[in-house]
Amino acid sequence: MSSSPIIRFKDVHKSFGSHNILKGLTFDVEKGRTLAIMGPSGTGKSVTLRHIVGLLQPDSGLVEVEGHDMAHIPQAEIAEMRTRMGFVFQSGALINWMTVADNLALPLRENTPLSEDEIARRVSEKLDWVHIADAAHKFPSELSGGMKKRVGLARALINDPDIILYDEPNAGLDPEIATAINRVICELTNNLSVTSIVVEHRIPCVKAVADEVIFLDEGRALLRDTPKNFFSSEHPRLVRFLGDQRDIPTTT
Numbered sequence: 001m002s003s004s005p006i007i008r009f010k011d012v013h014k015s016f017g018s019h020n021i022l023k024g025l026t027f028d029v030e031k032g033r034t035l036a037i038m039g040p041s042g043t044g045k046s047v048t049l050r051h052i053v054g055l056l057q058p059d060s061g062l063v064e065v066e067g068h069d070m071a072h073i074p075q076a077e078i079a080e081m082r083t084r085m086g087f088v089f090q091s092g093a094l095i096n097w098m099t100v101a102d103n104l105a106l107p108l109r110e111n112t113p114l115s116e117d118e119i120a121r122r123v124s125e126k127l128d129w130v131h132i133a134d135a136a137h138k139f140p141s142e143l144s145g146g147m148k149k150r151v152g153l154a155r156a157l158i159n160d161p162d163i164i165l166y167d168e169p170n171a172g173l174d175p176e177i178a179t180a181i182n183r184v185i186c187e188l189t190n191n192l193s194v195t196s197i198v199v200e201h202r203i204p205c206v207k208a209v210a211d212e213v214i215f216l217d218e219g220r221a222l223l224r225d226t227p228k229n230f231f232s233s234e235h236p237r238l239v240r241f242l243g244d245q246r247d248i249p250t251t252t
């Protein structure tokens with residue numbers, strides 16, 4: 001028996017004014033799997049992730065998370081579900097007047113009965129994971145873009161979530177840190193109980209973490225395949241998108 005999907009999009013349409021972004025997007029992700037989403041800038045990758053956390057609702061079609069129709073679920077239940085989801089925002093989205101440690105501790109203080117000692121332990125554990133233990137007492141304005149990005153990742157992981165959504169977790173990071181972050185993401189995505197979606201342009205990262213990749217273009221999933229098949233696909237639109245990053249199939 002195949003397990004039912006944790007995240008399901010069925011014929012999702014979404015417009016902003018006259019701007020049609022999603023035009024019949026369909027895909028699903030089963031428990032413990034990692035889906036990568038690739039596609040041109042402005043195609044709706046971040047918009048797709050925002051539907052999963054209930055920040056946006058479809059104009060038509062179905063967005064289902066853990067069996068809940070996200071368009072018809074009470075706000076209180078969305079809030080409860082969000083405590084089990086981690087969302088690494090593309091922008092970082094930190095609260096500027098709180099230290100890094102307080103930014104990380106906030107969801108635990110608000111949503112859990114954990115003691116301050118346990119909260120401090122979890123905060124330093126996550127800061128260690130992303131290699132910025134020394135930033136705990138800094139304010140976001142004192143951090144570089146790459147450091148903010150890593151704090152955003154640590155904050156998304158603070159609840160040990162069941163579902164993690166990464167919106168370009170590596171953007172703006174130098175190669176050494178990007179590799180370290182990839183390692184963290186790999187460890188998390190290889191955990192069979194965590195379901196993940198990774199929006200990512202870096203092909204080595206997609207190959208390292210994803211079970212499947214979809215190519216989002218013109219508001220639809222044009223292609224869905226394993227990373228191996230995806231990066232050697234002959235689909236003309238994907239060939240154009242990947243350019244010289246594409247794997248040329250060898251004939252030997």
Ligand SMILES: Nc1ncnc2c1ncn2[C@@H]1O[C@H](COP(=O)(O)OP(=O)(O)OP(=O)(O)O)[C@@H](O)[C@H]1O
Nearest residue numbers: 016019021039040041042043044045046047048090
């Ligand atoms: N809240 C909103 N109101 C109006 N337009 C929006 C809103 N959110 C997104 N858009 C528009 O939807 C389109 C898709 O945006 P989205 O951020 O999902 O792109 P993306 O695929 O993530 O691109 P990138 O790779 O550059 O991050 C863009 O044209 C954007 O301007």
Ligand SMILES: [Mg+2]
Nearest residue numbers: 045046090167
């Ligand atoms: Mg985006």
